[in-house]
Amino acid sequence: MPGNPVSEFRLEGNSDARAVPKRVALIRREEPARLLEDRDELLTTAPHLLLREVIVVQLCVTGLAVASLLFDAPLEGIADPTDTPNPAKAPWYFLGLQELLHYFPPVVAGVLLPALAVVGLVVIPYFRINIEVVGFYERPRKRSLAALGLATALVCGFLVAYRVWSVLVPTLLIFSLTALPAVPRCPAGWKRRLSRIPLSDWIMTWFVAVVTILTLIGVFFRGPAWAWTWPWRDGIF
Amino acid sequence: MDILRAITENRIWRSVVRHGVRATNRNRVMVVMENVFLHLHSTKVRGRSMELSSTYYLGGLALTLNAILTATGLMLMLYYHPSVPQAYRDMKELQFVVSNGVFLRNMHRWAAHAMVLSVFLHLLRVFYHKAYRPPREFNWVVGVFLLLLTLLLSYTGYLLPWDQLAFWGVSVGTNMVRAMPFLGPVVRFHLLGGNIVGENALLRFYVLHCVLLPLALALGIAVHLWRVRKDGGVCGSSGLRRSGAGQPRE
DSSP states (O other): OTTOGGGGSOOOOOOOTTTSOOOOOOOOTTOOGGGGSOOOOEEEIIIIIHHHHHHHHHHHHHHHHHHHHHSOOOOOSBOOTTOOOSSOOOOGGGHHHHHHHHHSOHIIIIIIHHHHHHHHHHTGGGSHHHHOOOOTTTSSOSSHHHHHHHHHHHHHHHHHHTTOHHHHHHHHHHHHHHHGGGSTTOOHHHHHHHHTSOHHHHHHHHHHHHHHHHHHHHHHSBOGGGOBOOHHHHOOO | OHHHHHHHTSHHHHHHOOSOSSOOHHHHHHHHHTOTTGGGSOSEEETGGGSHHHHTTHHHHHHHHHHHHHHHHHHHHTTOOOSTTHHHHHHHHHHHTSTTHHHHHHHHHHHHHHHHHHHHHHHHHHHHTTTTSTTOHHHHHHHHHHHHHHHHHHHHHHHTTOBHHHHHHHHHHHHHHHTSTTTHHHHHHHHHTSSSSSHHHHHHHHHIIIIIHHHHHHHHHHHHHHHHHHTTSOOOGGGGOTTTTSSOOO
16 A cells, blocks of 8 residues: 555565575574474464363363262271281372382381482483483493493392392393493394483483382282282282 | 344453454454463464373373362362261261262362372473473472372372271371481371371371362462463473484474
């Protein structure tokens, strides 16, 4: 429209780098994750995100309502301090700890190890090893595998001393997967995939595997006097 | 449509909701900006961050479960007395006297288990997506404390039905507390209000479960969500972009 001040500006689109120069940014490896965000399309929160959130809420409420109609919450007889059930089990999310109590003295299983786990989780974002997204075998540093092997050996020695086979097995398994790309005859596909995984992911995966296995054992495989039972033969205690 | 317009364009409605209903971009932004609850969201979001594989909506799921637990928990409080042996009798009342009492208790119980699980999965999602990296370090720490609060809430609630399961589950746990060097026996004594899991312990766990811990959790969640917004919105799998090991794509 003539006379309109807006018409004095001309919008240009051009893919020629000389006509419309692009900005170049140098970003270090430990750069903020914000810079890695996609430059993809921005959508308005209402209705796009809100609609999805409503769907999540509805699915959640529906699923829970169905579960509540099908399964009743457990209720046993009234609490009786003179009648100790055998075994006396904590809620499922603490059964990993209770399983540890079977191997270690209470001060180790009930205090030291959980405290270590919590502190370990809290400090994660403050260590460079967790900030880098560099595969274990893509790092420039040598001798990392030897150091990791030494650390694993120390942990394993500790586990053998206390006969904690249920933690020893996943520890050895995860370490052999970590070390696999260093083996000359490792298949190329495995080697490519495994060598990209950062050390922080290996450690977390080990932690999660140990927690899961200990919890499953505590829930399904422990019976009277905390002895080993098979759930399909003896039932779940 | 005329009725809709009559409702939404008179003075009273507009004094509450200031924006109109037309589907303009301005209105869509106003919906979020002018609402105290919705303004924890930014007004615009990246399309990719809304994909399922970006967050699996696990944080939202935990928040939803928390809301369900608050609602069902409030209703359960109407029928519950934190005293021995009335607490257990109230469970029986829920079962045989209160309309839909069993359903109410089931919802609360299963939602509690689901919340512990979804908070833990949320932690794993954030870890493997490396979404804790700067500037989000502090929010990760807040999140770990929210996980601990969730566990404590679930655990204090575990005692309240005052059945065998509750009593011995809590006895096992509080005996672990005793193993803590120096402080253990003192902490256990104050937690239980005595040396055994008894009437005082039930009352203390009730107060922790219904007042103190929910307040702490609500505060923590407020900080957590606020920081998500301030640190640039949810960080989906974009932190994992691989080409050139950590360098942005292009």
